[in-house]
Amino acid sequence: MSTRDLWNRYARYFNAEEGFVFPADQPELDFYSRIRKEYTGACLEIGAGSGRLAGSLKGHSVTVALEPSDSMLKGWATSDCELAARVQGIGENMPFRSGFFPVVCFPYNGFQCVPEEEIRIRIIRDAFRVTAPGGVFLLEVSPVFARRDSEPLTERYRADMPDGTRLVLREKVERRRNPDSIKYHMFYTTIDEGRETTEEITLDLAVTSRDQIINLLKETGFCDILEWGNYDHTPYDDELSPRLLVLAVKGI
Numbered sequence: 001m002s003t004r005d006l007w008n009r010y011a012r013y014f015n016a017e018e019g020f021v022f023p024a025d026q027p028e029l030d031f032y033s034r035i036r037k038e039y040t041g042a043c044l045e046i047g048a049g050s051g052r053l054a055g056s057l058k059g060h061s062v063t064v065a066l067e068p069s070d071s072m073l074k075g076w077a078t079s080d081c082e083l084a085a086r087v088q089g090i091g092e093n094m095p096f097r098s099g100f101f102p103v104v105c106f107p108y109n110g111f112q113c114v115p116e117e118e119i120r121i122r123i124i125r126d127a128f129r130v131t132a133p134g135g136v137f138l139l140e141v142s143p144v145f146a147r148r149d150s151e152p153l154t155e156r157y158r159a160d161m162p163d164g165t166r167l168v169l170r171e172k173v174e175r176r177r178n179p180d181s182i183k184y185h186m187f188y189t190t191i192d193e194g195r196e197t198t199e200e201i202t203l204d205l206a207v208t209s210r211d212q213i214i215n216l217l218k219e220t221g222f223c224d225i226l227e228w229g230n231y232d233h234t235p236y237d238d239e240l241s242p243r244l245l246v247l248a249v250k251g252i
């Protein structure tokens, strides 16, 4: 299934979870706001989804939200549409001029949502291409996924939605080694006035280490790489950090 087809099916569940089932992650939103204030000029978000970070990434210059999925793009709130220019497209072949964006980011493990290594490499190369000389590229990944094991099918939540339906997620985790990935088999059941419908969505997340990310960025040409282990700018620690945030410069 293509990226676009997968995210077209997954969009309504992802957006329900991020917008309603789980609380907003304020430190994450603040982190992206701070980055946007510190690094000025036109900003590109790769894999912008339904604009969850649009408020944080708005700035004095234009913010461009690149997203492959029609359903994700349709999910933008009307008020958020004013905060960014939405463009449909994929990170491995971006419809932008070389060197146009002083700030480029690929947040929230979007990079790991691309299971094919060759395409992930092409995304980093294209991110380098569209970054302005002297500009920065911010990438967020979770090397901690490498420590995740397979898990049997269990119920994760049961949530009463604002439209009166109930959403239930049952999930099985399959840890795979070659290629190194985590396959989430998600079974979403919608209960509407007693009627139940279940949809299965499978998300294959690439497992990637801190060293693989840093080497890939360096090989692509990025330099002066800063690393943090969380949104509060704590140093990255392979054992303890919940995520890896890297800020890499494209030299002049």
Ligand SMILES: C[S@@+](CC[C@H](N)C(=O)[O-])C[C@H]1O[C@@H](n2cnc3c(N)ncnc32)[C@H](O)[C@@H]1O
Pocket (backbone or CB within 6 Å): 003, 007, 018, 046, 047, 048, 049, 050, 051, 052, 053, 066, 067, 068, 069, 072, 089, 090, 091, 092, 107, 108, 109, 110, 113, 114
């Ligand atoms: C985990 S979601 C994050 C969405 C949004 N950034 C957020 O934080 O809510 C990952 C996004 O990456 C997009 N994506 C997947 N493959 C992509 C690709 N090859 N190029 C660009 N975006 C991609 C998906 O459609 C999805 O919207």
